[in-house]
Amino acid sequence: xxxxxxxxxxxxxxxxxxxxxADITPAGTLHIGLVTSPHAHARIEAITVEEALRVDGxxxxxxxAELAKETAPLRQYLDTPDIEWRPLAVEETxxxxxxxxxxxxxxxxxxxxxxxxxxxxxxxxxILDPEGRHQTGCAARARRAWHERDDPPEFAWxxxxxxxxxxxxxxxxxxxxEPQTPPCRWKTFG
Amino acid sequence: xxxxxxxxxGAVVHPARRPVDGHEVTxxxxxxxxxxxxxxxxxxFCQSHALQCGFCTPxxxxxxxxxxxxxxxxxxxxxxxxxxGNICRCTGYVQIREAVRYAAGRIRxxxxxxxxxxxxxxxxx
Numbered sequence: 001x002x003x004x005x006x007x008x009x010x011x012x013x014x015x016x017x018x019x020x021x022a023d024i025t026p027a028g029t030l031h032i033g034l035v036t037s038p039h040a041h042a043r044i045e046a047i048t049v050e051e052a053l054r055v056d057g058x059x060x061x062x063x064x065a066e067l068a069k070e071t072a073p074l075r076q077y078l079d080t081p082d083i084e085w086r087p088l089a090v091e092e093t094x095x096x097x098x099x100x101x102x103x104x105x106x107x108x109x110x111x112x113x114x115x116x117x118x119x120x121x122x123x124x125x126x127i128l129d130p131e132g133r134h135q136t137g138c139a140a141r142a143r144r145a146w147h148e149r150d151d152p153p154e155f156a157w158x159x160x161x162x163x164x165x166x167x168x169x170x171x172x173x174x175x176x177x178e179p180q181t182p183p184c185r186w187k188t189f190g
Numbered sequence: 191x192x193x194x195x196x197x198x199x200g201a202v203v204h205p206a207r208r209p210v211d212g213h214e215v216t217x218x219x220x221x222x223x224x225x226x227x228x229x230x231x232x233x234x235f236c237q238s239h240a241l242q243c244g245f246c247t248p249x250x251x252x253x254x255x256x257x258x259x260x261x262x263x264x265x266x267x268x269x270x271x272x273x274x275g276n277i278c279r280c281t282g283y284v285q286i287r288e289a290v291r292y293a294a295g296r297i298r299x300x301x302x303x304x305x306x307x308x309x310x311x312x313x314x315x
Contacts, residue, residue, distance in 0.1 A: 010236040011232075013243075014244075014247055014251055015219060016218035
């Protein structure tokens with residue numbers, strides 16, 4: 001931190017030698033296609049999966065409601081206790097591009113065929129201005145988002161160059177700026 | 191994404207495994223010199239921090255190679271037009287534009303290839 005360090009990965013990337021999770025496909029790997037919300041804020045009225053399920057080789061379509069029945073919300077890193085953070089939208093979408101259902105098609109169709117999963121939306125009001133806390137009637141479930149609170153957290157620039165980081169913790173050594181993606185195989189014991 | 195006859199084309203449009211009517215095809219893997227020295231555009235992307243995860247980089251680099259062959263001194267609009275088919279999700283476009291300007295200046299000033307030995311840096315990949 002705080003010192004210019006050589007970027008060792010750049011030459012690899014500009015010469016076509018980057019390697020990505022999509023390149024690692026052990027036998028039996030399934031690929032997901034994500035159906036994303038075109039609305040910043042909308043109620044999910046219905047999800048129709050029949051046509052998507054008819055595609056040869058499709059394994060399943062999973063909706064946010066189905067996933068929510070089996071899983072707990074994701075860990076929330078912001079102080080917004082009223083907002084449940086889930087991988088797939090449940091009942092409402094809260095930003096454009098939010099993942100709604102996902103489907104497990106044959107690999108070649110994962111990116112292009114997502115529109116076969118039909119989602120009916122009822123658009124709801126949306127805030128387009130990040131400072132738009134005074135706009136009413138939208139994002140009721142997000143009403144306690146931190147930008148609307150009376151005591152929003154403060155962010156300050158620390159003396160990074162002098163290493164007196166406000167957190168008092170310095171991590172040294174080479175690291176990956178982008179996260180790693182490990183391919184895993186589910187194995188059931190017993 | 192690769193360049194055909196100095197023009198850029200998409201790998202989806204012209205899969206390189208098929209013959210492209212006698213044209214020379216350059217892919218991202220073939221841009222550096224055999225010894226590993228990066229092309230000016232490749233090096234400019236590194237010098238300008240115009241990449242982060244690198245996923246969009248091959249297409250970006252080849253788009254810029256094709257742009258600079260046709261337009262040695264592109265203006266902002268020409269740069270944006272040339273990159274219009276390429277989407278970056280992490281670095282953003284400011285530094286990519288900087289890389290284009292930097293590469294264009296270097297190509298104009300000196301046609302020499304960049305003095306970065308990719309094999310020494312990457313260690314043979």
